[in-house]
Amino acid sequence: MMSDMTTRDHIINSADQLFYRQGFEHTSFSNIADAVQISRGNFYHHFKSKDEILDAVINVRLANTQMMLEKWEIEGKTPEDRIRSFINILIANKAKIKQYGCPVGTLCTELAKLNHASQPEANRLFMLFRIWLCRQFTLLGREADADALAMHLLARSQGVATLANAFHDEKFIKNEVKQMSDWLSSCIKGTE
Amino acid sequence: MMSDMTTRDHIINSADQLFYRQGFEHTSFSNIADAVQISRGNFYHHFKSKDEILDAVINVRLANTQMMLEKWEIEGKTPEDRIRSFINILIANKAKIKQYGCPVGTLCTELAKLNHASQPEANRLFMLFRIWLCRQFTLLGREADADALAMHLLARSQGVATLANAFHDEKFIKNEVKQMSDWLSSCIKGTE
Numbered sequence: 596m597m598s599d600m601t602t603r604d605h606i607i608n609s610a611d612q613l614f615y616r617q618g619f620e621h622t623s624f625s626n627i628a629d630a631v632q633i634s635r636g637n638f639y640h641h642f643k644s645k646d647e648i649l650d651a652v653i654n655v656r657l658a659n660t661q662m663m664l665e666k667w668e669i670e671g672k673t674p675e676d677r678i679r680s681f682i683n684i685l686i687a688n689k690a691k692i693k694q695y696g697c698p699v700g701t702l703c704t705e706l707a708k709l710n711h712a713s714q715p716e717a718n719r720l721f722m723l724f725r726i727w728l729c730r731q732f733t734l735l736g737r738e739a740d741a742d743a744l745a746m747h748l749l750a751r752s753q754g755v756a757t758l759a760n761a762f763h764d765e766k767f768i769k770n771e772v773k774q775m776s777d778w779l780s781s782c783i784k785g786t787e
Numbered sequence: 788m789m790s791d792m793t794t795r796d797h798i799i800n801s802a803d804q805l806f807y808r809q810g811f812e813h814t815s816f817s818n819i820a821d822a823v824q825i826s827r828g829n830f831y832h833h834f835k836s837k838d839e840i841l842d843a844v845i846n847v848r849l850a851n852t853q854m855m856l857e858k859w860e861i862e863g864k865t866p867e868d869r870i871r872s873f874i875n876i877l878i879a880n881k882a883k884i885k886q887y888g889c890p891v892g893t894l895c896t897e898l899a900k901l902n903h904a905s906q907p908e909a910n911r912l913f914m915l916f917r918i919w920l921c922r923q924f925t926l927l928g929r930e931a932d933a934d935a936l937a938m939h940l941l942a943r944s945q946g947v948a949t950l951a952n953a954f955h956d957e958k959f960i961k962n963e964v965k966q967m968s969d970w971l972s973s974c975i976k977g978t979e
Contacts (some may be wrong), residue, residue, distance in 0.1 A: 618900040620812045696896050703953045704888050704896060708810040721953050746950060746959055747966065754946025758938060761895045761910050767938055774939065 603641050604607060606631050606657055608650045615698045618703055619649060646713065653716045656698070660720055664727045673736040675783055678748070682775045685752055689759070689768045697756035699724075724749055735783060744782060751775055795833050798823050799847055802911070804842045807890045811841060811897055838905065845908045848890070852912055855860045856919045866926040868974055870940070873920060879942055881960050889948035891916075916941055927975060936974060945965055 609630040611674065613622040624645050628638045642648045654705070671677030699720045706714040728745035737744055755771045758764070800892040801822040805814040816837050820830045834840045847909045863869030877884065887893070920937035928934055947963045950956070 607877040616900065617902070618812065618897065620810060621901055695900065700949050700953075701896055701900065704893055704949060705810065707952050708808065708887065708893065709813055710809070716954050721950070743962060747963065750946035750950045750963060751943060752946070754942035754944070757892050757896060757945040757949065758913070758942045760899050761892075761913050770935060771939065771942060 596775050602631075602633065603651075606633075606638065606641055606648065606699045607765075611652045611655065614649070614652060614702065616695055619645075619702065619711075620709060624635045643749050646711075649713050650716065653713060653720070654720045656720055657723065658665075664723060670729075674731040675779065678728065678731050678735075678779055679776065681724070681748070682752070682772055682779065685755055685772050689765050692768065693763050693765055695759040697753060700756060709782065721749065732782070737782065742780050748775065748779075751778075794823075794829065795843075796823065798830065798840065799843045803844045806841070806844060806894065808887055811837075811894065811903075812901060821830075841862055841905050842851065842908065845894075845905060845912070848912055849915065852915050856915060860919075866923040867971065870920065870923050870927075870971055871968065873916070874964055874971065876942070877947055877960050877964050881957050882958065884948050885951050885955050885957055886969075888952040889945060892945045892948060913941065924974070929974065931950075940967065940971075943970075954975070 606627065610627045613626055613630060614776070622645075625657070627645075627648065628635060632757045642651070644682070667680040671680055679773050699717075701719050703714065703721060704716050723747050728748060732738075732741035732744045750774070751771070755768055759768045798819065802814070802819045805818055805822060814837075819837075819840065820827060823830070834843070855905070858873040859869050863872055863928050891909075895906065895913060896907050896911050920940060921933045924930075924933035924936045943963070944967070947960055951960045
């Protein structure tokens with residue numbers, strides 16, 4: 596039913612934001628119910644536990660990430676353009692990254708510490724980026740080290756997010772994005 | 788009194804490990820008391836709240852970091868040697884990083900999400916490394932961009948820790964440490 600779907604989506608969306616802004620462990624079942632402003636009965640009808648909500652949040656994030664990567668794939672004329680789309684999410688999301696860090700990295704780090712059963716699922720978010728970047732580097736003619744280049748770029752963007760969050764520094768993000776862009780150009784030069 | 792100091796240190800040490808391994812929020816006051824195996828009365832005599840323990844843990848980490856940096860300063864004959872000591876902690880601590888991430892980065896990230904009053908204190912851990920690295924790059928003749936180089940290296944080591952933790956991959960750490968070392972050599976070349 597339509598209205599039923601909408602309430603479920605509303606719960607997932609509120610939980611997604613709360614998990615990102617204040618962490619999974621720190622967010623209680625009640626916090627989410629309060630944010631959605633529905634009765635406990637209605638809430639329990641959709642989700643029985645916070646872990647169930649987490650799985651739903653991860654699934655939505657996986658689907659959204661997949662859609663974003665497909666959009667970059669279509670819009671970018673060359674593999675280089677597409678990799679630049681990845682690098683530039685640091686700029687597009689700089690205000691949120693400064694305040695809350697990277698949504699993927701901070702969730703995976705938290706679930707690893709909690710030794711949470713959903714950690715492998717959350718890791719698939721990193722995997723989507725890794726595999727997609729690996730394919731772009733392969734298309735650039737770097738098949739021999741495509742995965743290492745993908746991991747290197749993922750690591751650099753993660754590190755920038757962590758420090759931008761700690762120091763609340765957007766200028767640092769811009770400076771590092773410029774360097775990642777130069778690094779990408781040097782990767783391409785090596786294949787010409 | 789000697790015995791009094793020892794119990795306090797024992798509490799701080801247990802809390803330090805629990806905060807690192809399972810996160811600050813997820814570690815309860817009781818978890819720490821259980822780990823130390825002392826009575827609640829004795830425990831409360833030393834610390835009234837988990838936040839008090841956190842501050843003590845951060846202070847111990849700050850003191851230990853300061854000592855480590857001073858040791859590197861004395862042992863390293865050149866600024867290059869000293870920066871390599873920093874890069875190599877990723878190798879020295881690779882098993883723990885693979886399992887729990889970087890102790891500094893994961894604590895700062897968690898406290899930022901909790902909007903915790905001790906976040907600025909925890910950030911001073913990053914600051915100690917930043918200032919120390921900045922001084923080494925200045926000594927290398929890179930005074931103009933010493934702080935940017937320090938932040939770049941800190942970010943790279945943070946990113947490596949985050950991904951090594953997510954993918955449980957020690958080989959990746961070694962591969963990236965080699966690249967950081969090459970990057971350092973290229974920084975020095977630029978000054979000759």
